[in-house]
Amino acid sequence: xxxxxxxxxxxxxxxxxxxxxxxxxxxxxxxxxxxxxxxxxxxxxxxxxxxxxxxxxxxxxxxxxxxxxxxxxxxxx
Numbered sequence: 398x399x400x401x402x403x404x405x406x407x408x409x410x411x412x413x414x415x416x417x418x419x420x421x422x423x424x425x426x427x428x429x430x431x432x433x434x435x436x437x438x439x440x441x442x443x444x445x446x447x448x449x450x451x452x453x454x455x456x457x458x459x460x461x462x463x464x465x466x467x468x469x470x471x472x473x474x
Contacts, residue, residue: 414438415453423448 409430416425417437426444427433440459448457 413441413444415441415444415448415457417453421452422450423453424450 411428411430412432414427414429414433415423415438416427416433417439418424419437424437426441427438428444432438432440439453440461441453441457442459443457445457448454
């Protein structure tokens with residue numbers, strides 16, 4: 398059942414992931430709030446069906462070193 402408390406919770410934004418095979422070709426896309434389990438999933442900035450069966454452009458990959466700010470964090474100057 399839906400509760401009032403769930404309205405106040407902050408939800409993580411949906412993220413887009415691409416599945417790369419051993420040759421580096423894009424095999425699938427997935428959108429979720431957390432990284433999928435398994436080998437070969439990389440986070441990308443958008444989903445483009447033209448990338449299927451082809452290598453991902455380097456500009457599409459998002460760095461996974463933890464430097465990406467979360468949407469709810471305040472940026473300091």
